[in-house]
Amino acid sequence: MKSLEVQTTPGTLPASGRERSKSGSWLAYLLMSPVLIYLLAVMAIPFGWAVYLSLTNKVVGVPETFVGLRNYAELLADSVFWKAVWNTLVFTLVAVILKAVFGMIMALVLNENIVARNFFRVMLFLPWTIPTIVSVFTWQWIYSDVGGVLNALLLKTGLIDSPVGWLATPDLAMFSVILVNVWRGIPFMGIAILAGLQTVSKEMYEAAMLDGAGAIKRFFYMTLPSVKEVTILSSVITTIWTLNDFEIIWLLTRGGPDNGTQVLSTLSYTVGFLNMSLGKAIAISVITLPPLIMLINYVTKRSLASDK
């Protein structure tokens, strides 16, 4: 370890060492070049170009002219845009909180000494593994007005008197899309928190129990602090994903009814591909970037810090 570090730290070395570190650098860039060139050409440059196009009146199939910040001004004056902002916040906040709470419950249960624990872990993980589009269709069928099992069950148990249109009114539709997102997302939180829980020592618990700490006290003073980090980090990652969820909402409601579930990602798609205003559609994405970058920065800082 040491000998290598001496050889590869530039500046403080004899000439031969510097030579070698240079060739090490050269080799590193050679090995990374396919990835770097690809990411630059297919991700970074098109992205920069797109940001420029958000300052134009680009429409599909027509050359663009520069319009400055007009797309942004129009968006900020548009009530549908603000509705989408609000819906995005509601959708994300409610979904992430529910996923964190149920993920925590899932992790606590799986951390207990239960029979066939690995089998149950895999079973509880299944909703996360299947393609999103499959979970959407399955839930759409469960919500269905005709033959839908959710209404049938609730009617049978007497919880409702008449069938409910789960996707028919704005509020219910919001509830329904959140439920699908939560169903899919719990396993990720659960498994991440479980990994954190498994690093907590059993001895500590036993000592606390001997001292007479009750279950609730032990949870708040021992369990929760020890998985706080991992819970926050996986919640932030989940927030990034939820903030940009497109498939569940698009396939279930198309942002409707009456824009009741219109979020920024579905609005961006609608404006770009149904109204063909690509410039404005990109502007919607660009507006979401500052909070997104803050969240991503948080994750990179945490993950890279724990690498060292």
Next chain:
Amino acid sequence: MKNTLGKQITVYATLALLLLFALFPLYWMVITSFKSNGEIYSMTPTFWPKEFLGTAYDRLINEKGFMTNIKNSLLVSLIVSVFSIVVSMLAAYAISKLKFRGRSFISKSILYAYLMPRAVLFIPLYMLVTAIGINNSIYGLMLIYPTITIPYATWMLISYFKSIPDEIEEAAMIDGCSRISTMTKIIFPLSAPGIAATFIFSFTLCWSEYLYALVVVTKGADKTITLGLSDMIVGDVFAWGPLMGGSIVASIPVIIMYLFTSKYMVSGMTVGGVK
């Protein structure tokens, strides 16, 4: 730690509720695919098919489109995953084992690329493939899917490679091994399980992708399985039998792959950001 009876009951009851919530939709998907149309659309749903029928699957197989969708998805997912894993292995080796200027900037950029959502990137990527003229074909997807898989695979592999002690490599280098041969003969073989798991996850990411496919491919012959499924909905008419059957067909490969790698699932997910 002795569990009291009350605690045992709470734990198992909670587990039962979680399992019910997680698995009921999947159960419903499976039994619907075997029901007759009459049974599917009856006012009171049945919780076990009166008779197991294969009609939904017959329709899927005979409708040529769906088989083409599966073939396209297999092709795109395989090619993209193979390409991604190869280039990511090289990059991840450099980032995890070599010291060079700009290392932390590059590893940060990779993580950034991994976390950058598709909802932000789909229009730039759509415009790129349109500009090149490979929109409306699976080649367009082959070009852009690595934006999902490369950052992911590189990030995962960095963690796997880092977990191999440097001393092993040093010993080999003292014995006269070159950097390249320690990489190919020591680091890669030792990380084989991690590489395989990363490959499988990359495959499932491509297999399940919908948004990019939706904006890039509109022509029938090049559609992937996710587009094929959404095409089964015509207007407001849902053919639930074939739709659920198709959903199962789309899920089986990913579920099998996850079962094989479930051992690495936890470590894979936790090293990938959630430390």
